[in-house]
Amino acid sequence: MSATIRTATDDDWPRIWPFFEATVRAGETYAFPLDLTVETGRGLWMERPPGETVVLEDGSVVLGSAKMGPNRPGRGDHVGTASFMVAPEARDRGVGRALAEHVVAWHRDHGYAGIQFNAVVETNTAAVALWRSLGFEVVGTVPGAFRSPTHGRVGLHVMYLPLD
8 A cells, every 4th residue: 555644634524524424324433423514523523733633545545534632631631542534445454553553653753641542442343453453451441331233332442552
């Protein structure tokens, strides 16, 4: 794959929206509201400083996107967080791993002490395996905190990677 990762611009949103909406509607990985519009979705995904949203593109095709930044404001802003989405047609092609490695490096480069994922759906085994392969640990699971259309109520993992 000869893809590149770069900072997303507002002009990228129309290319992110189709897989963002499809991922949200599938209901297996994110607890975003199902009645999202293009504009409410944009507000949830397109980070502003000190955070950033990136796209991974191959030529002019956006294959995935990630957003990252501080997990909490104020006294919690030394720990980062991130979210990822990969276009369905690009899954199993290394897009998620490339974005994940980029996000870890971004947090290191910006001086974060660690990265905390607040809500990794436990049945999203591909994501859990990816994060574990990069050194993240499950530090807790909230039982039944996510309503999966396929699996019913399942747990949400809190995962953490120390960076310092």
